Amino acid sequence: MQSDRHARTGADAASSDPITGRLLDGRYRVGPRIARGGMASVYEATDIRLDRVVAVKVMHPGLGDDDEFAARFVREARAAARLSHPNVVAVYDQGDEDGTVFLAMELIPGHTLRDVIRKESPMTPAKALAFLEPVLSALAAAHRAGLIHRDIKPENVLIADDGRVKVADFGLAKAVSADTQHTATGGVLIGTVSYLAPELVVDGRADARADVYAAGVVLYELLTGTKPHEGESPIQVAYKHVHEDVPPPSAKAPDIPAYVDALVARATARDRGLRPADAAVLLHQVHRVSSALADGVREDPELTADLAPFLLHPDSGELVATEEGGRGDTAADPFDAVEMAALLAPSAPREHTTALERVAAPPRPPVSTRPPAGPARPSRSPRPARPRRSRRGPILLVLALLVAAAAGVGAWWFGYARYTSTPSVIGLGQAAAEKKIEATGLTADLGETAYSETVPAGKVIDTNPDPGERILDDGTVTVVVSLGKERYDVPKVAGMTEDQAQDELLGAHLSFGTSIGRWSEKVPEGTVIGSSPKAGQTLRPDAAVDLVISKGPKPITVRDFTDKPADTATEKLEAKGLVVEVAEESYSDTIDEGNVISQSPSSGTLHRGDTVRIVVSKGPELVEVPGGLVASGVEAAKSKLEALGFVVDVKESDAYIGLGYVYKVDPGSGSMAPRGSTITLYLV
Structure with a gap:
């Protein structure tokens, strides 16, 4: 039922989306929408010129009217095109057709790191670092090229079906140079609040260490399955980034080694001076930690002290002093909620300051120094001349104020007023979540369901946009409902061939472990006897199942x-x-x-x-010795015995006189003797 509803809503969305079906720039035939963010949507499209499938990112309607924002969007193509790295999504083209600003880029079939976090977090440190390493490799290449990403988050990390990891959405990247160190957004904070570095919240200043901070937050989320700072509004989350440290992951996963805690603390230090200088430095530290994990090292005080952003006692590991210059407090200058709200306005056009020229007073006539002609008149206090008032100044002032007010109202409307914050509905049931979303004037859309190790079935595990992100007043919030823990029963494979059993395991979302041969008098050779674990046992997805294969009779x-x-x-x-x-x-x-x-x-x-x-x-066979041998001729007696199978031995008796007749037989006639045995004839 849910799948039917999803199919219908997906079809309706496709039919109602004005971008779907368009041919942009005479080249890109736009297909279904595959992702939606706060500033743009991503569609699958076909490049009819090169006959290849690409992803087309289209800026939301209305935002293209802001020249500065459109220019920043275009800079995404130029910034990302400068990067040639296996872990960066390639950007092919950029265009603007009748106000529709778009980018054409590499399409990565697969899923995002957010999907991995939903299914597999919390995960082991080794596995978490394996996901983070290619992300840092991509960021290191960007930092070497003088670019920063500014919006690192799991949604911007794509994982292809073949396992390749790609960093996407360099739309917020900006070139780092001596004259562009301040925010490029004119005071409007851009980025996802959950991953914002404190300095971006306070003064909008960003360098490579802002990406390092976001990567550290992503690592924390991989290790624990949760974000370090939560809140009902983006203001609350941003406030925590400025005033609260990211907690150690071991607080939620006690098996995490201390040096992994230290790595997270170093990457997410609120004082950016304590963070690694760029992603390349953090990548080197990740390699050190990965090596320790691979060697099975549980405790490494030296590595922990080296990674920790503060000086630790070599024996107790407790904080004894901060590094020179102190920890520093990025939030030394407090700010109020109004300032924060202004900072968090999504991509509002920069509100330019209107220069009001000072209106000069009319010139006074020169005073004559010559004495008056003629006799002096009686002294009488002359009435001072009333200066002539100019109306030009007030008119210009009023006009300037009107222009400033109009600009302010326009900026307020396009940059803030028509936006609202996505409500937090994570953990609510589907019906309650839809009711809460629709109560704010937004539209709730049921997205694909997903498994979760931490959120019970039927509860919301994620929304797009994320809770607290800015969204147009009439926008749509896609709700992802949990299917609960992803588990599969081991199928019955007895009686199948090994190939058939392996296919059956893969079809059940399990993996084949190894074959175990076993002699069997009943099951033919090559046929599956059973499995380990046994059929019917419930396992995690991709769990290994061994097959017991008959080797035939022993x-x-x-x-x-x-x-x-x-x-x-x-x-x-x-x-x-x-x-x-x-x-x-x-x-x-x-x-x-x-x-x-x-x-x-x-x-x-x-x-x-x-x-x-x-x-x-x-x-031996026994044969009777025949009679009539005594007194017979020796040759006749011999022939008769040999015919019966005996061996004949002829000897002369004591009474031998040369006659040649049988005098005596041994054994005697009538006795039984084995065939082949010897019969002795004695002659006379």
Whole structure:
């Protein structure tokens, strides 16, 4: 139901958006809107000249009427185009068509770091620094080129589907030079309040250390899942940036090492003199911390003291003194809510001071020094001449005041009056959030739902724009509702092939861990027996699941039992799960009775249930010694015995006289003798 509603609202928004469908500059065919910010919206578009898909960023209607703001918007293209870095979104083109100011830039299919924070925060320090490192690499390249970003936040960090990290939206970047150190916005504060450095709040001055501060806040959010300073209004949040330190992440995640706390404290020091000079320096410090984490270092007092923005006692780690010059208080000059509100007005045109020329008084006539002609008149106090009043001065003054008032009213209207603050509805239910938004005159739009580790299902986890950001009075606030913790059940994969099981795991938003082979008498080789964890267990997304794969029946090495007792052979083979079959019993002149004459197979490997056939010996075959041999000729007797399988041995008896007849047979006729045994004939 929610997906249908979302589809309908998305379609309605596309059909009602006047930008969608336009052909800008005769080149860019604008498609659906994919993002919306406080100053501009981003659309997917097709560059029909080069036949490629790009992102087109279009300034909101009305803002293009402000020449100074439009010029700043155009400077985004020039600033970003100067950067050629793998972690910076490339800007291709810039144009202005009938007041529609736009930029064409690289389209990054994927998601933002904000989506990662919603799903995976709080995360381990190693993982958080892995996300921050490419961001700092991009900022370091910008700082080397003399550019600062001024609006680092998770929404401006894009993560492509292939894992590349890109920093986007250099729309607030400005060249840093000796004559442009003051705010380029004429006193109007630009940036997202949750990530603003204190000096930007107080006097609008920005250098590379403002980006360092914002990166430190992003790191805190990755580590804890929350922003360091919260408030119902941008004024409250900005006030906290000026007057309160960013708390240590370990206050919410106790397992975080002290040197990671020190890294966050260094990057977010309120006194910018205590921060790293630029992103390159912070990147070097991040590498040191990442190396310590990779080595499994839990405590490193030296690294902690080196990173901490204040001097720490080497033994206790407690604050003992500040660095030379003191910590400094960026907010030494307090300001009131009215001043803060003026600072936070989003991209209002600069209110120029009207120069009022001083109206000079009319010239007085020169006084003559000559004596009067003729006799002096009676002394009478002459009445002073009434000077002639000029009407030119008051008229010019009134006109100047009217012009100044008109300019002030215009600036107030275009820069502040028609804007309101996005109400904070995070943590409210969907219905309550929509009611609160609509009560302020804004339109509530249900965005895509998202999972959250910290916000219960059905509650709001984010809005676009963020709470406290400025938005047009009739603007739309997109609400992101939590689906709760993202969890998936391990699917049943038993009986599948390994490839099928891996596809099933990926389809269930889980990852394949490793294959575990296991012998199985029942499951064919290559077939999945089960998984670890078992099917039905609930896991985090992308959790690794091992597959137990059948290696088939376990092979059994066959031993040769030839000339061994058949009973022993049968016992040993059956103990291994083999079946013993006595093929036959046979006489053997060499194998004792009851022993194995032969075995098939006699070597190699078999599997449980296979058959081994043996031939068992019945011992030698016994043959009766025939009678009638005594008194017969030796040759006749010999032939008869040999025909029965006997071996004949002829000897002379003690009574031998040379006749050649059999006198005696041993063993005697009628006895049983093994075939092949020797029969002795004694001659007379």
